[in-house]
Amino acid sequence: MNEPIIDLEGVCRSYERGNEVLQVLDHLDLEMQRGTFYALMGPSGSGKTTLLNLIGGLDRPDRGRLIVCGEELQDLSSSELARWRADNVGFVFQGFNLLPVLTALENVEMPLSLTPLSRSRRRAQAELALELVGLKDRMQHRPRELSGGQEQRVAIARAIATDPALILADEPTGDLDRASADQVLELLQKLNDELEKTILMVTHDPRAADHASAIVHLDKGRLGSIETTERGATQAAKPRS
Amino acid sequence: MQARMVWRNLMAHKLRTFLTFGAIVLAVFLLCFLRAAVRTLEGSVEAASSNRLMVQSAVSLFQDLPLAYENKMRAVPGVDWICKWQWFGGVYRERSNFFAQFGIDPETFLRSYNGVAMVEGTYEDFAQTKTGCLIGKGLAASYGFGVGDDIPLIGTIFTKADGSEWRFTVKAIYESTTPVIDNNTMFFHFEVLKDAVETGAARGPRGVGVYMLRLDDGVSPETVMAGVDTLFENGPQRVQTTTEAEFNRQFVTMLGGVPKLLGAIGIAVLFAIFFAVLNTMLMAARERTRSNGILKAMGFSDGYVFRSLLVESMVLALVGGVVGVVFVKLVEAPVSQSIGRAIGGFRVESSTMVIGLLLALGIGLAAGVVPAWMARRIEPVDAFRSEA
């Protein structure tokens, strides 16, 4: 079997609130396979965002091992983590993902400026990413000139611009209407299908979760079952070339 | 890319940026202006030569010395030549037209000062014409005087017996590069005053305000000063001999605490402007909490967001500083024309401009460092939770 892209062993994360300790993640073990689209579900406050932040190297566990994209994250310094994020993950958050002072194109180019690519290559790649999300005609627009759904699609373009293996999305459709949400979800599906990106998406919406191939349930700091969706089953039935 | 971000961020709040920028321009302008004024005053002290001594009455500057002192002092070893200076205090048409006029000795005046050159007419012409006068180019420019023009003056200290005006014909216009002689003064023959008073054609003090002693090269001013002072120890009029520097300093101290006051105002302005820029940068840092979180999540370093804010603050301050300095330089000539006559010139030295720019840069640095540090410290996770 392939090495998992995400491998958590005994991961703990707690917050102190006054003199109370809130154990958000309690000895969590989790393996996730490369090229799969996961939906992470669970009640509010169950620690979904906390888990996503740990996997994305934005936060550190109190205890446990965290191997993501072949790197042991718990021991990295914050500048090493920043470097690792630039190379390995793309983030999409719930809303206000973009830098308001930059155009859509410049926003997508931003992470590319951390790569050694030339200016013209960066631009070409950013345009390609915007084309992929269907917003090439909006590339000179500022975020406030875009709809919520368009903004999320630009954020997705930015997340894939550097071609990272892993996309982490925290309720990317949380603020969107049904039609825009479906567009975003179909886009994520496409990234999974065509570019074989591993995607971990937090969502409250069962219909959104249906777009994934597997659903991970999190409750009170513990993992429940990993359930394969209809889509996951069809995918498994016709293995990729 | 970072340069573009700095620019876009500045332009994202045009009004706020413009107001802060305007405040910096004004402050740097004011600081440079004040320094230029103070430096001009001090310049006359610094440029003073040690081979010129000034002899005045020990009682006060407004007390004249006897004419007979000239020959006695000429006999003091070390004195090369003497030039008399007499304050005339005349009024040209209206009281508000103030400029200084002195009766001097044409034979010794010009050669006493390096850096005074004729730009129109000749000095010889002035020296040979008893009713002639020599005027600074600043004076010529502000009143439109040219060579050959008559300048009528109403005497206040020296008044004509028949009540008429004094008349002097412009024979030459000079330009001075030494701060000891400014470009807004009129000089005429001391003889004119002396003769008028002696013949009864005019009323006024019979004497000399200040004797300027030019020393032989290499002579110690202290020995000559002591020699002159002892010469008149027993009257009829006791004298006070000082170096030119000391003499000019009297005028600076006559302004009392003005330079100090100007300095204090300057420091107050600096503080005010520091807080204005600090406020702007704190607001900028705060409203960019989420943006900085996003940048860090993407993999940008803490140093990157730190530099962004710091550079932004310094660019704002420096551009404001440059514009402020340019404004000061632009008003240099007109100010020197108008108030320069009263305060003895107005010159914006390059050191003043450099200081203005350095202060602006310093303010940008000081006001930018705290917000930049805050931006550096913020964790992306907290930036998203604080939900701007």
Ligand SMILES: Nc1ncnc2c1ncn2[C@@H]1O[C@H](COP(=O)(O)OP(=O)(O)OP(=O)(O)O)[C@@H](O)[C@H]1O
């Ligand atoms: N920085 C923090 N300090 C204190 N408590 C925190 C902090 N971050 C998260 N928590 C707490 O940890 C728990 C889990 O938070 P988390 O954001 O991971 O939940 P979630 O599953 O993403 O919830 P939601 O669905 O509402 O987004 C919550 O009770 C939250 O209040």
Ligand SMILES: [Mg+2]
């Ligand atoms: Mg959450």
